[in-house]
Amino acid sequence: MHSALSAFDLARLQFAFTISFHIVFPALSIGLASFIAVLEWRWLKTGKAYYKDLCLFWSKIFAVAFGMGVVSGVVMSYEFGTNWSGFSAFAGPVTGPLLMYEVMTAFFLEAGFLGIMLFGWQRVSPRAHFGATLMVAIGTLISTFWILASNSWMQTPQGIEIVGNHVVPVDWFKIIFNPSFPYRLVHMALAAFIVTALVVSAVGAWHLLKGRRDPAVKKMFSMALWMLLVLTPIQAFVGDQHGLNTREYQPAKIAAIEGLWNTETNGTPLNLFGIPDMKAETTRYAVSIPHLGSVILTHSWDGQIRGLKDFPPQDRPDSTVVFWTFRVMAGLGMLMIAFAVTSWVMRRRGRLYDAKWFQRFALAMGPTGFISLLAGWITTEVGRQPWVVYGMKRTVDAVSPLTAQQVSLSLMTFVVIYFLVFGTGVYYLLKLMRTGPQLPGHTPDGVPDDVRGRPARHALPTA
Numbered sequence: 001m002h003s004a005l006s007a008f009d010l011a012r013l014q015f016a017f018t019i020s021f022h023i024v025f026p027a028l029s030i031g032l033a034s035f036i037a038v039l040e041w042r043w044l045k046t047g048k049a050y051y052k053d054l055c056l057f058w059s060k061i062f063a064v065a066f067g068m069g070v071v072s073g074v075v076m077s078y079e080f081g082t083n084w085s086g087f088s089a090f091a092g093p094v095t096g097p098l099l100m101y102e103v104m105t106a107f108f109l110e111a112g113f114l115g116i117m118l119f120g121w122q123r124v125s126p127r128a129h130f131g132a133t134l135m136v137a138i139g140t141l142i143s144t145f146w147i148l149a150s151n152s153w154m155q156t157p158q159g160i161e162i163v164g165n166h167v168v169p170v171d172w173f174k175i176i177f178n179p180s181f182p183y184r185l186v187h188m189a190l191a192a193f194i195v196t197a198l199v200v201s202a203v204g205a206w207h208l209l210k211g212r213r214d215p216a217v218k219k220m221f222s223m224a225l226w227m228l229l230v231l232t233p234i235q236a237f238v239g240d241q242h243g244l245n246t247r248e249y250q251p252a253k254i255a256a257i258e259g260l261w262n263t264e265t266n267g268t269p270l271n272l273f274g275i276p277d278m279k280a281e282t283t284r285y286a287v288s289i290p291h292l293g294s295v296i297l298t299h300s301w302d303g304q305i306r307g308l309k310d311f312p313p314q315d316r317p318d319s320t321v322v323f324w325t326f327r328v329m330a331g332l333g334m335l336m337i338a339f340a341v342t343s344w345v346m347r348r349r350g351r352l353y354d355a356k357w358f359q360r361f362a363l364a365m366g367p368t369g370f371i372s373l374l375a376g377w378i379t380t381e382v383g384r385q386p387w388v389v390y391g392m393k394r395t396v397d398a399v400s401p402l403t404a405q406q407v408s409l410s411l412m413t414f415v416v417i418y419f420l421v422f423g424t425g426v427y428y429l430l431k432l433m434r435t436g437p438q439l440p441g442h443t444p445d446g447v448p449d450d451v452r453g454r455p456a457r458h459a460l461p462t463a
Contacts, residue, residue: 008399010407011083014414016381018076021418023377024370025069030144030189031196032062033137035223036117040130050216050437055133057216057437058200061429063118066110068425075414083407087388087398090166091154094175098150106143110136141189148188152181154389155380156249162392179249183242184380190235191376193227194336195369200224201343202366203433205359216437218353221362225347228340236333240296247297247305250390253383255308256319257326258293259283263310267302268293273327276319281309283319315386322383328375332368339365 005013036058043051077099080088088095116124116132124132159174160167169175204221247254255261259276260268261283270293274286294303308316339361346352388395 007402007404007407008396010404010411011399014083014407014411015079018414020374021422022072022076025065025072027192027195027373029062029066029069030140030192032058033140035196036062037133037137040133044126044130050219053216053437054220059118061432064425064429068422083400084398085400090393091389093167093169094153094160095150098146102143102146106139106146110139144189145185148185149176149181152184153178155384156180157389157392180245183245187238187242190231190238191373194231194235195373197224197227198365198369201362205362207436208353208359209356214439225343229344232337232340243297251306252311252315253317255306256317256383257322259319259323260305260307261309262307263304267291268305270296276323278320317383317385322379325375325378329372329379332372
């Protein structure tokens, strides 16, 4: 007989639910904003109309994803006060300003130019419109900077003093550029671009399978696959460096990820598979490769990695979760590299747009970026436990004084509303993707292209 979940457990579940919904939309909008900027630059440079068609098509999808990202993000900021007042009271002097900087720089920049980007085709010059698109793309990256600075500080806090029951900032440079921040910023930014490239390639594959062979469909399919070929190996390298940093600053997280219980002195094996048992303090049915753990995590044959038994039981992350979420992320990452290399081989053979099996492969790979992204974030956040601010504030001490009934009511409300609102939004996104970019000769925005492919200036229609 299982005991009922406490208010603490329900608050954690609610935040996990809302942030899981939230993260997928900013990841897509970060990548799409830069992709659209590149498309518009190519249109201005070459005058080829299909670049503009792709701009218009992906701008619609970006607008929906951006809107859902903003709405779901606002909910989480309220949760800091309603469910996690202990965290806000303790860490607010750091996290509050960092989130304010994100709003004052990134969000204001995006909001200021988003209208021009989406609706300004007939109202401003092509170069001014491109400038607005560029500002939106830069805004999404600045937003990534501040959000990752805040979250990374929670993972590797520095630059503060603890006075009474809260932190006091001492050195903002150290707070922002904390030890894990550079690795996590690059890792997340690359993840957003890879997520987007997988979606774009899947949409291209869908329309190729439906028989379309026009330049717009071919171009977005090709561009996405080039992006994956470049970024997926770089992401593997960045992930390796991030792992080295985590081993230095959060050794218990690494031990939990690897399912390691004992500190080995003559080289650590790598557990490929197994079932970590937190109570028995062992990893059952482990399939291990000797020394490979040391090679990967220390870059030496017999490097030492601390096991979970080196840490008090109350300070250990839940290995049963992060052991598998990390393997989902890493396994899909290897599959993405294989997919990208396969695309290069198909391109060399001249079969990129004709091999249906490869296009089905691309279509199946579409959602893997989101799955890998969520698995990575679960690994990061669950691996930080039992700390909300690593080594300084325990998660159990950060929760608000609420009853289980209060939190369960809000959680059920969120579940119903989220599936209705965001389910509808995702359905609309998929519908837009199925529609695809306009066929050659169509001008969906009502602005005919001149001979250079650039929009002619027209008077605004009157009522």
